[in-house]
Amino acid sequence: MQRITSLACAAALMLSSSAMAKEFNVVTTIKPLNLIVSELVQGAATSEAILPPGVSPHDYALRPSDVKKLNNADLVIWVGPQLETFLTKLMADNPNSFALTQQAGIHFLNYASEEKDEAHHDDHDHDHDHDHDHDHEGHEGHEGHDEHAGHHHNHSGLNPHFWMGPKQTIEAANVITEALIKHDPLHKNVYLANLSTFTSEVNQAVNELNTELKPLSGKGYYVFHDGYGYFEHQFGLNNLGHFTVEPDRRPGAKTLITIRKSLQDKQAYCVFSEPQFSPAVVDSVTEGTGVNIGTLDPMATNVKEGKGGYVRFIKELGQSFAKCLK
Structure with missing residues (x-):
């Protein structure tokens, strides 16, 4: 009898451990x-x-x-x-x-509601269909807009980069x-x-970032993609605009001229590139303006996973902004 009981116990243990294993x-x-x-x-x-x-x-x-x-x-x-x-x-x-x-x-932002500069309204909604990292579909800032005009109509204006x-x-x-x-x-x-x-x-982390970023709220900058709305919203940063390009293709001339003019007028402190894009375009726009060049990585490419990973990511993003805007 005892042997049967111990066998039953052993079987029960095996069952529970296999259940735990799944x-x-x-x-x-x-x-x-x-x-x-x-x-x-x-x-x-x-x-x-x-x-x-x-x-x-x-x-x-x-x-x-x-x-x-x-x-x-x-x-x-x-x-x-x-x-x-x-x-x-x-x-x-x-x-x-x-x-x-x-x-x-979850309070998602819409591209229109985070809009500060009406001049960029068109490409806001347009860009959102393309992630702000290496989506190389030949966007050319304000130009080349119509060639993809129908591409994002199945989406609302919701900004998914929460x-x-x-x-x-x-x-x-x-x-x-x-x-x-x-x-x-x-x-x-x-x-x-x-x-x-x-x-x-x-x-x-938000408290620490507030201390670091609040003093920089007046300093303007340009980004490669319109992908940072949530971060900018939370910390009151001053995004002057964006241009979307393929790494191996020149962006629209109008966009480049607008940005370059703004840099020469000393409106912006910084232009941000992304790790996936060729820095050549940024170099050509900023040449001779004395403006800072920074890098933002929205996809956490080099952030170590594991405990505290997300906090490491937003702190890294904050440091990228702070370093370039100071």
């Missing part, structure tokens, strides 16, 4: 999103991004291995059809799909935590504790 598995899309999710699931689940760091979500083509990962995931967390268009069809009938732009509780706004990131973290608890209730307490830690660490 860890709750979350799949995300871009690295910045995974920086957030990986901190929320720590100690309870695994999370991985399917896009290699620095790859644009707009023209990404899913590989068979990606499709397998997405289909096997217990939960797929993505920004939404405004960013990862390649997922729209695949996720349409997936009960484990969780698109952030379709959730209440991860650059700490406020929206905390809202997203709350919404994601609710979804995690719903799909994996066993680890509810771990998720809630992780959310609490994440929120206080992000808030602390």
Whole structure:
């Protein structure tokens, strides 16, 4: 009898350990999103991004291995059809799909509402269909606009780059935590504790960044892409405009002339490039103006993942602005 009981115990142990071995598995899309999710699931689940760091979500083509990962995931967390268009069809009938732009509780910005300079209104809405990192579809600032005129009409004017706004990131973290608890209730307490830690660490970073960036709010600059609205909004930065170019193709002459004139008039302190773009264009526009050149990386390409990853990312972004504008 005792032997049967001990066998039953052993079998029960084996069952429970195999159940434990099947860890709750979350799949995300871009690295910045995974920086957030990986901190929320720590100690309870695994999370991985399917896009290699620095790859644009707009023209990404899913590989068979990606499709397998997405289909096997217990939960797929993505920004939404405004960013990862390649997922729209695949996720349409997936009960484990969780698109952030379709959730209440996150205050997304619209391109029009963050507009400060009416002159750039046209390319605002136009640019948003293309991620601000290496989407080389031949944009030429104000020129070449009509050739893609119909390309973004299936999207609203929603700006999907929420991860650059700490406020929206905390809202997203709350919404994601609710979804995690719903799909994996066993680890509810771990998720809630992780959310609490994440929120206080992000808030602390925001306080530090406020101290650093508030004094710079009067200093104008130009960016390569109109992708930083959330960060600029939160910290009151003074973006004078943007121009979108292919690394190997000259941007529209009108855009370059406008920017160069502004630089000569000493309106701007800085022009920001991005790691994925050839610096030659920036060099040609800024030559002889004495203006600073900085680099912004919206995709967290070189940020180390793991504990504190998201905070490292926004601090790095803040330091890039501060260094160039001081």
